Amino acid sequence: MKTLSLCLLLLLSASAQATVYKYVDKDGNVTFTNVPIRGAQPIRLNPLSSYPSQHKNSGNSSGGGGAAPAKPSSSFPSVDPGTQKQRDSGRRKILEQELANEQKALADAQKALTDGKATRNGDETRNYQKYLDRVQKLQDEVTDRQKNVEALRRELGQN
Numbered sequence: 403m404k405t406l407s408l409c410l411l412l413l414l415s416a417s418a419q420a421t422v423y424k425y426v427d428k429d430g431n432v433t434f435t436n437v438p439i440r441g442a443q444p445i446r447l448n449p450l451s452s453y454p455s456q457h458k459n460s461g462n463s464s465g466g467g468g469a470a471p472a473k474p475s476s477s478f479p480s481v482d483p484g485t486q487k488q489r490d491s492g493r494r495k496i497l498e499q500e501l502a503n504e505q506k507a508l509a510d511a512q513k514a515l516t517d518g519k520a521t522r523n524g525d526e527t528r529n530y531q532k533y534l535d536r537v538q539k540l541q542d543e544v545t546d547r548q549k550n551v552e553a554l555r556r557e558l559g560q561n
Contacts, residue, residue, distance in 0.1 A: 422447070494558070501554040508547035515540040 423442035425433045435442070481489075518540045526533040 421445075497554060497558050501551065501558065504547060504550045504554060508544065508551055511540070511543045511547050515544050 421436065421438075422445045423435050423438055424445050425435065425439045425442035427433070433439070433442075434445075515537070518537055522533050523536070526536070
């Protein structure tokens with residue numbers, strides 16, 4: 403539902419003057435489109451508002467330097483550094499746990515590949531392609547797990 407709402411919002415912002423139609427089929431599926439469909443109802447939406455930036459330069463024309471960081475406007479939510487550090491710490495713990503899980507799954511997948519290569523099941527002795535297909539699936543699983551481990555290490559900065 404969120405994706406549908408986002409798509410609708412993007413559609414509306416891309417073509418502000420276009421009419422949007424909502425169509426519900428007999429199974430209850432909802433479709434939003436800019437093309438009229440028989441039975442579709444036009445949707446009347448208020449135009450999207452845009453506000454100019456409220457960020458004002460506090461007289462510091464050098465663009466930074468040693469001045470204190472600009473305070474965000476009161477309408478922008480701000481998080482204190484302690485809360486952000488706690489969030490970052492929690493996120494890091496989650497990523498480390500995911501990395502440990504993926505490393506274990508990689509080890510299991512590598513063992514399954516080694517065992518799978520060593521044996522042929524049932525009619526695989528007569529049909530070599532079945533053996534190759536089964537081993538390829540095991541190899542693909544190992545490759546996927548390796549990519550996941552690499553991605554998690556990059557995210558954690560452990561290249």
